[in-house]
Amino acid sequence: MIREECGIFGIYGQKEAAQYVYLGLHFLQHRGQESCGIISSDQTSFYKQIGLGKVSEFFDEEKLNYLKGNQAIGHVRYSTTGSPTLVNTQPLSAMTTKGPIALAHNGNLTNASSIRQRLMKEGQTFSTTSDSEVILHLIARAPYDDIVESTRWALSQLEGAFAVLVMNRDTIIAARDPMGFRPLALGSHEETLTPATQTYVFSSEDTAFSIVQATRVREIMPNEMVVVNSSGLESLPIVSSQPKSRQCIFELIYFAKPSSRVFETSVYEYRYEIGRQLAREFPVEADYVIPVPDSGIVSALGYSHESGIPMALGLIRSHYVGRTFIEPSQGIRDFGVRMKFMPVPEIIKNKRIIIIDDSIVRGTTSRKIIQIIKDLHPREVHFRVASPPVKYPCFYGIDFSRPEELLANKFQSIEEIAKYIGVDSVGYVSIEGLFPEALVNRELFCRACFDGNYPTPIHNVSKESFDHEIQQASLK
Ligand code: SF4
Structure with missing residues (x-):
């Protein structure tokens, strides 16, 4: 996350x-x-x-x-x-x-x-x-x-x-x-x-x-x-x-609410269109399109529309989970994620399903979600991501600033990523696909976390080095 x-x-x-x-x-x-x-x-x-x-x-x-x-x-x-x-x-x-x-x-x-x-x-x-x-x-x-x-x-x-x-x-x-x-x-x-x-x-x-x-x-x-x-x-x-x-394209991909209009673009319309684009770029036969709630819902609607595959809510999000202080002493694998998402057996068991999420950054949550789904024995699981692989840290206020944490840096190929997450296939929308002409002007957006072209000097800062520097400065 x-x-x-x-x-x-x-x-x-x-x-x-x-x-x-x-x-x-x-x-x-x-x-x-x-x-x-x-x-x-x-x-x-x-x-x-x-x-x-x-x-x-x-x-x-x-x-x-x-x-x-x-x-x-x-x-x-x-x-x-x-x-x-x-x-x-x-x-x-x-x-x-x-x-x-x-x-x-x-x-x-x-x-x-x-x-x-x-x-x-x-x-x-x-x-x-x-x-x-x-x-x-x-x-x-x-x-x-x-x-x-x-x-x-x-x-x-x-x-x-x-x-x-x-x-x-x-x-x-x-x-x-x-x-x-x-x-x-x-x-x-x-x-x-x-x-x-x-x-x-x-x-x-x-x-x-x-x-x-x-x-x-x-x-x-x-x-x-x-x-x-x-x-x-x-x-x-x-x-x-x-x-x-x-402007930060991740505001449209993930941060802003679908009910917002940011950078003169409807977040809802944008995510829907990216879902459609994803279906065009990475089609696959399946029984259901399932969003990771809430972040993947609008793109899943777009994917479903474009592919003709029905969308189903195979994962239900619990909105009542606060901080979890009690964890069974024997330990339940992926306890935190299991507290958040409840799988629906009728939608998953023996089915070919496409999971849609807005992005994969570290991959740890995606992997856990897939495990919850696989516990119910689907026939096939395909993962589709409504943004390109995040390969570079962000220095402009988003918390994925350590390169070694990024899944797309750990693995060289899409096949390796699919294996790590535990799915039959993975598809990320392309950088070109991220900028539908009818909705956004790609010239006006930062996409440095995907292509590494930072629009400002970054002075070798990272969250850790910044924290360290200011702590040292405070101590001097
Ligand atoms: S690098 Fe640019 S596009 Fe990526 S999260 Fe940061 S500001 Fe947004």
């Missing part, structure tokens, strides 16, 4: 702003479950509540009532750099000569380590091990009094991936890095504080607008900073010479 990155949500110009952010974060929970937080502002002071766990676990009425004001930003996190401790929980905040500043960041900066070391040599202290903290310090140290110019100055020095929400007492700034790796959508809300003001909403995925009854306006563009305050909305570029966009 790939662990996800982060989700950010903000609202400007709404009574009980924090309650709205709380609801929005619920719909972004799939992007990070380790920690969450909200900071609000009542134009005078900041109010902050951050903690470990899911949104519903951490927040209660008392905490939400504490968060006063008409503007707020929030964050759900799965740590991509730094440790999953309270100290790294976002939004981050700091008191500066420009007043209090709060930051929520999704993505991973590839030059955070060098900026951090430079700032530390200049006497800057750091209180987290997160790459995001450098953004906060750069804004604070920028040679401007104004939050907008200071933020632009700070963001223009960063390399890698960032979708950010920056807030001071009376302004929210939403921005995407010049290549636009991570998504960020702008929405508006009909109910406004006064007839003269507009309520604006920001979210990593627009599907979260529905729970707060906001309307999607558009995406924040790569290299764009959107500033909202009492003067209205203003759009500014971050750097003057904009590079080519390199």
Whole structure:
């Protein structure tokens, strides 16, 4: 399983702003479950509540009532750099000569380590091990009094991936890095504080607008900073010479909810089309197409449509599994995966089946799922994957950063992969097939984890080396 990155949500110009952010974060929970937080502002002071766990676990009425004001930003996190401790929980905040500043960041900066070391040599202290903290310090140290110019100055020095929400007492700034790796959508809300003001909403995925009854306006563009305050909305570029966009294709393949529209593309339509493409590239006779729930469902529908083979829910996902503390002392093989997926004997036994999943990264979960299925003695099992083999680490915020962990690196051939997973055949959609012309422009996407062509310098960083470097820097 790939662990996800982060989700950010903000609202400007709404009574009980924090309650709205709380609801929005619920719909972004799939992007990070380790920690969450909200900071609000009542134009005078900041109010902050951050903690470990899911949104519903951490927040209660008392905490939400504490968060006063008409503007707020929030964050759900799965740590991509730094440790999953309270100290790294976002939004981050700091008191500066420009007043209090709060930051929520999704993505991973590839030059955070060098900026951090430079700032530390200049006497800057750091209180987290997160790459995001450098953004906060750069804004604070920028040679401007104004939050907008200071933020632009700070963001223009960063390399890698960032979708950010920056807030001071009376302004929210939403921005995407010049290549636009991570998504960020702008929405508006009909109910406004006064007839003269507009309520604006920001979210990593627009599907979260529905729970707060906001309307999607558009995406924040790569290299764009959107500033909202009492003067209205203003759009500014971050750097003057904009590079080519390199949006993360994995957002469409796996991270985003099928109900979202990211990079101006319907996630549902995209996955359906990739399923159809997979059926064209790797047809096989079978009785049923079975999705790995939930990630493979939409592509399985597409595969079934194109192949004419009926889709059946041969694996049922248990939605009630939390952390499992009790494991039988004798040990049950693949216990964790067995807790999550229940096989349906009538669909599997003596049948020829095609399993569809969105991706295979390490292969360990796929292998366990196949074992559960094979316990029911199907006649044939074929695995079809709605993305190409992941061969290269991601440095832009996705947790599969060690090359030796990647299944497609461990084995040289598709036959070896099929043998390892335990199936009769494996088929991955091709890199060309990943970019259906009618839905996406391949020139605007990063696909470095498939082909190794990284769109930015990566300064030899990896999650481990980054963690190590910042720990060493912190110790020096
Ligand atoms: S390397 Fe892969 S996962 Fe990372 S940003 Fe590029 S496409 Fe997305």
